[in-house]
Amino acid sequence: MSAISVRNLVKKFGSLTAVDGISFDVEKGEIFGFLGPNGAGKTTTINILVTLMRPTSGEAYVAGYNVVEEPVKVRERIGIVFQDPSVDRNLTGWENLYIHGLVYGLRGEELRRRVEESLEFAELTKFKDVEVKNYSGGMIRRLEIARGLMHKPEILFLDEPTIGLDPQTRAKIWEYVEKLRDEEGVTVFLTTHYIEEAERLCDRVAIIDHGRIVAMGSPDELKQGIGKDVIYVRVGDNSSAARLLEGLNKGMLVSYKELNGVLALSVSNASKAIPTVFEVASRMGIRIEEIKYTQPSLSDVFLHYTGREMRDEEADWREVIRMRHRMR
Amino acid sequence: MNERNIIYAMLYRQLRRYFRAKSRVLGTIINPLMFFLFLGMGFSASMRGISAAIGVDYLAFLAPGIAVMTTFTASFIGGISVIWDREFGFLKEVLVAPASRTYAILGRALGDSVTSVLQTFLIMILIYAIVPSLKVGGMLFALGTCFITSLMFNSLGIAIASKMRSPEGFQLIANVLIFPLIFLSGAFYPIENLPAVVKPIFYINPLTYSVDLTRYFMVGISSLPVHLDLTVLLLLTAIFTFLSARTFNRTTLD
Ligand SMILES: Nc1ncnc2c1ncn2[C@@H]1O[C@H](COP(=O)(O)OP(=O)(O)OP(=O)(O)O)[C@@H](O)[C@H]1O
Ligand SMILES: [Mg+2]
Numbered sequence: 001m002s003a004i005s006v007r008n009l010v011k012k013f014g015s016l017t018a019v020d021g022i023s024f025d026v027e028k029g030e031i032f033g034f035l036g037p038n039g040a041g042k043t044t045t046i047n048i049l050v051t052l053m054r055p056t057s058g059e060a061y062v063a064g065y066n067v068v069e070e071p072v073k074v075r076e077r078i079g080i081v082f083q084d085p086s087v088d089r090n091l092t093g094w095e096n097l098y099i100h101g102l103v104y105g106l107r108g109e110e111l112r113r114r115v116e117e118s119l120e121f122a123e124l125t126k127f128k129d130v131e132v133k134n135y136s137g138g139m140i141r142r143l144e145i146a147r148g149l150m151h152k153p154e155i156l157f158l159d160e161p162t163i164g165l166d167p168q169t170r171a172k173i174w175e176y177v178e179k180l181r182d183e184e185g186v187t188v189f190l191t192t193h194y195i196e197e198a199e200r201l202c203d204r205v206a207i208i209d210h211g212r213i214v215a216m217g218s219p220d221e222l223k224q225g226i227g228k229d230v231i232y233v234r235v236g237d238n239s240s241a242a243r244l245l246e247g248l249n250k251g252m253l254v255s256y257k258e259l260n261g262v263l264a265l266s267v268s269n270a271s272k273a274i275p276t277v278f279e280v281a282s283r284m285g286i287r288i289e290e291i292k293y294t295q296p297s298l299s300d301v302f303l304h305y306t307g308r309e310m311r312d313e314e315a316d317w318r319e320v321i322r323m324r325h326r327m328r
Numbered sequence: 329m330n331e332r333n334i335i336y337a338m339l340y341r342q343l344r345r346y347f348r349a350k351s352r353v354l355g356t357i358i359n360p361l362m363f364f365l366f367l368g369m370g371f372s373a374s375m376r377g378i379s380a381a382i383g384v385d386y387l388a389f390l391a392p393g394i395a396v397m398t399t400f401t402a403s404f405i406g407g408i409s410v411i412w413d414r415e416f417g418f419l420k421e422v423l424v425a426p427a428s429r430t431y432a433i434l435g436r437a438l439g440d441s442v443t444s445v446l447q448t449f450l451i452m453i454l455i456y457a458i459v460p461s462l463k464v465g466g467m468l469f470a471l472g473t474c475f476i477t478s479l480m481f482n483s484l485g486i487a488i489a490s491k492m493r494s495p496e497g498f499q500l501i502a503n504v505l506i507f508p509l510i511f512l513s514g515a516f517y518p519i520e521n522l523p524a525v526v527k528p529i530f531y532i533n534p535l536t537y538s539v540d541l542t543r544y545f546m547v548g549i550s551s552l553p554v555h556l557d558l559t560v561l562l563l564l565t566a567i568f569t570f571l572s573a574r575t576f577n578r579t580t581l582d
Contacts, residue, residue, distance in 0.1 A: 013582075050424050052581045075426040086417035090345050102337035103425045103432075105330045131348070 001064050003028045003155050003187040004049065009058035011044050011211075018044040020211035021058065026189055026204075031181055033202035034191040035298060037310060041211040042191035043083055046159050049189070050080050063154050079153035081144045083160045083191075087132050093119060093143050094128040097150060104151035114150055121176075122146035138169040145176065149186075156180065158190040162197060174201050195299045195310060207302055214305040223296045226304040229270035233263040233277060234290040247280045270295070334427035335435035342439025345409075356447055360398040364390060364455060367516065382518055384461070384547055391455045391462055392543040393515030395474060399448045400510065400535060403478035405502060406440035407485015411495045423579060430573040433486060437569065441478035448474045466545035473545060476561050477538040483568035490575040515539045519551050534564050 004026035011019040019041040026032040034042045047053040049062055051071035060067045063077040087096050097118050101111045119125045122142040132140060141161065148156055158177070162170040178201065180186040192198055198205045199219045206216040215222055235241050241258045252273055254266040267273040270293040281288050294300070302310040346353070364387075371378060372386035379386045413419040422432055449471060456462050485502075492498045510516075513535035519527065530536045541557035544550035550557070 047581050052420065052423055054580060054582065072426050075424055078424075080424055082417060082420055084417050086420045088341065088345070088418045088421075089416060090348055091341065095341075095344055099337045099341050100421070102333045102340070103422070103427050105333055105427075107333060 001028075002026060002061075003030075003063060004032075004189060005061040006045075006049075007059045009045070009048065009060055010056045011041070011048060011053065012056045018211055019048070019055075022206075022208070022211070022213050024206055024213060024216060026187060028187050029181060029185045030203040031177065031188040031190065031201055033198045033205045034189075034208050035193065035195070035198040035202075035205050035302070035310075036191075036208035037193055037308075040193075040208045042193075042208060043159055044211075045208075046080070046157055046189070046191060050078060050157055051075055077154045078157060079148035079151065079155075080157040081141075081148045081159065081161055083163065085140050085144065087140060087144060087147070089133040090131060092129050092131055093122075093124050093135070093139075096132060096143065097147055100147045100150055106151070118146040118150045121149070138165050141165060141169070141173065145173065149180070152184075153186065155187045155189065158188060160191055160193070162192075162194065170197075177201060193310070195297060195302075199298055205298065207298070207305060209302075209306045209308075215301060219298060222298060222301045226296055226301055229267055229273075229293055229295050231263075231265045231267060231270050231273060231277065231291065231293040233265065233281075233288055235261055235263065235281070235286055236289055237261045240286045243284060244277075244281055244286050247284050248277065252276065330427055331431045334425070334431045335438065337427075338422075338432055338435030339439040339442070342436055342443065346439075346443040353447065356398070356402055357450055359401070360394050360451055361454060363397065364394040364451075364458075368394075378517075381521070382549075384549060385459070387459045388461050388547050389518070389543070389549075390516065391459055392470065392546045393513075393539055394455065395448050395452055395470060395546070396477060396513070396535065396538045396542050397510050397515055398451045399444050399474040399478050400481055400538070401506060402444040402447050403440055403480075403482040404485045404506065406444065406482050407487075407489040408495060408498045408502070409440075410436075410486050410489040411492055411498055414493075415495070419579075420581070423581075429577045429579075433483075433573050433576040434569065437479055437482045437486065437572065440482045441475055444478040444482070445471055445475045462546050463548055466548070470542045470545040473538060473541045473561070476565055477535075477542075480534060480561065480565040480568050483565070483572040486572040487568065487575050490572070490579055509533055509535050512536075513539050514551060534560070537561050 002025040007023050009019055009022050010017065022045065034045065036042055044053065048055050049060055049067060051067050051074050054068060062074045065073040067074050094115060097115045098111065101114055106114055119128050122145065124139060124143055127135065127139065132143065135143065145161065161177070162173050165173070174197070177188055181188060190201070202219065204216065204218050205222060206213045207222070208214070215225065217225065233244070235244055238258070238261055241261050241263050245256060245258060245263060252267060254268060256266065257264045265273070274291065274293065277291070278288065299310045368387045368390045382389050410419070452467060452470070456464065456467070488501060489498050512529050512533050514530060515535070519530045519536070522530065537552070537557040537560045540550050540552050541554060541561065544554050
């Protein structure tokens with residue numbers, strides 16, 4: 001049985017379709033991520049899965065229970081960290097955790113012990129008696145993650161767990177999440193719009209755009225799915241670019257494109273192809289001004305499937321990116 | 329078993345929050361106290377006829393009115409915190425919990441009622457000190473009445489607030505409701521001598537019964553039969569509590 005199973009899920013807000021018929025399964029013990037830009041429908045999906053919103057149509061099962069028919073069964077088995085803070089700012093860290101434990105049925109010594117453990121986990125023991133409104137964003141996030149885990153859920157939902165955090169805190173949270181999977185066997189469903197987060201953390205990723213899943217698989221599968229390395233060669237003008245292209249052995253190119261003096265060469269192995277490019281160029285007396293190659297990232301995968309960028313690239317290379325897209 | 333936990337959790341939370349905001353505690357007492365002093369002393373000094381007509385000193389007559397006013401304002405306004413919880417996200421923490429929402433909202437209403445009654449108790453101490461003729465023995469029962477009143481109006485506040493999206497909207501409703509309800513409750517003047525046309529307004533106002541019963545306990549006089557007061561209060565409390573639980577149970581993020 002999958003930890004999460006979703007079939008043809010649709011959620012409409014009036015005329016807007018926020019989630020547009022998605023289906024996917026999350027296996028037990030895996031970290032599964034939704035990667036998508038703002039407004040893609042990530043939070044809406046989470047809200048349905050954690051029983052706080054009713055789907056317009058379709059079905060969703062979490063821990064084997066239908067989210068609409070048996071919401072309490074689902075709630076008993078999940079932990080969630082919402083995108084926006086959901087702690088009581090006027091209470092201390094300790095009080096927030098204490099209340100959470102009570103609400104989830106803990107009591108007495110056991111409750112107090114878990115509160116202390118959670119504070120330790122979040123590295124907030126020193127600040128446990130400080131009101132949360134005086135915490136930094138990172139501290140609040142850690143408190144919320146610790147709180148979401150305090151009742152030992154089978155499945156943990158993390159809606160943009162590291163949004164707005166500094167790189168250090170982000171790395172630490174990634175470590176936490178991996179540890180959870182490896183040591184506790186917790187299933188994690190997370191959403192993110194950070195490419196790096198999806199690549200680094202997720203066993204499998206679903207790329208979501210406009211409420212639809214456009215691609216799904218492990219980060220490696222997704223990257224392999226769109227093909228090869230791309231070498232960008234800037235040679236100054238169009239005619240040299242054309243000449244260089246002439247000189248290159250077409251057999252080594254998967255595809256190519258040239259625009260405004262920049263050649264984008266799609267190859268199966270960039271590290272082997274680059275020396276050849278230099279060789280040919282120097283033989284033909286063409287000066288290479290700049291050369292750069294990229295291995296496909298999830299950002300390319302996103303671009304490939306949606307025709308849009310996930311995030312801004314350096315302005316210089318914006319053109320080639322667009323060109324590369326047209327090349328396919 | 330878990331029901332007790334969630335009630336206690338919400339009670340605990342409301343109390344913690346209340347005691348942390350010490351300035352608010354003071355602020356909510358000052359208003360009714362000013363009413364008591366300025367209205368009470370002014371009337372009893374300049375219109376001696378009033379006391380004669382009622383049969384007791386006007387300050388004594390007014391005292392239960394002020395007590396109920398304190399309870400009512402504090403508890404009804406307490407409902408607004410549901411909206412703040414929505415704004416600040418804590419509502420989601422409660423909504424996603426596996427615990428019963430009915431008991432969650434009950435715990436919250438109990439918590440708010442305890443704080444409202446505490447506030448009323450503080451006012452009462454001052455009032456009893458100023459008006460020695462009040463019945464000390466009735467104070468506990470008067471506070472009991474205020475507790476029921478508080479449950480009733482806090483639940484009503486929660487039910488209204490759960491439907492609202494903005495604190496301003498609730499504030500508007502509160503402002504429009506609070507003063508008419510207080511003035512049309514017999515808190516400030518006896519309802520016996522009112523013209524027959526306005527009397528029904530008083531009878532449909534739940535506060536009338538709170539004021540009457542509290543006055544019975546604090547002063548020993550009442551305009552209506554005491555068992556009627558009690559029946560109406562308990563019935564309305566049950567209805568409003570049910571309403572707040574139902575709205576809260578149906579709350580989603582849509
Ligand atoms: N309660 C709501 N009522 C109306 N529209 C909504 C509601 N919640 C979300 N939407 C809309 O649905 C779409 C999807 O929103 P959602 O919050 O799921 O996106 P997201 O992928 O989480 O994006 P973000 O990165 O901004 O968090 C958006 O266009 C949003 O404006
Ligand atoms: Mg979101």
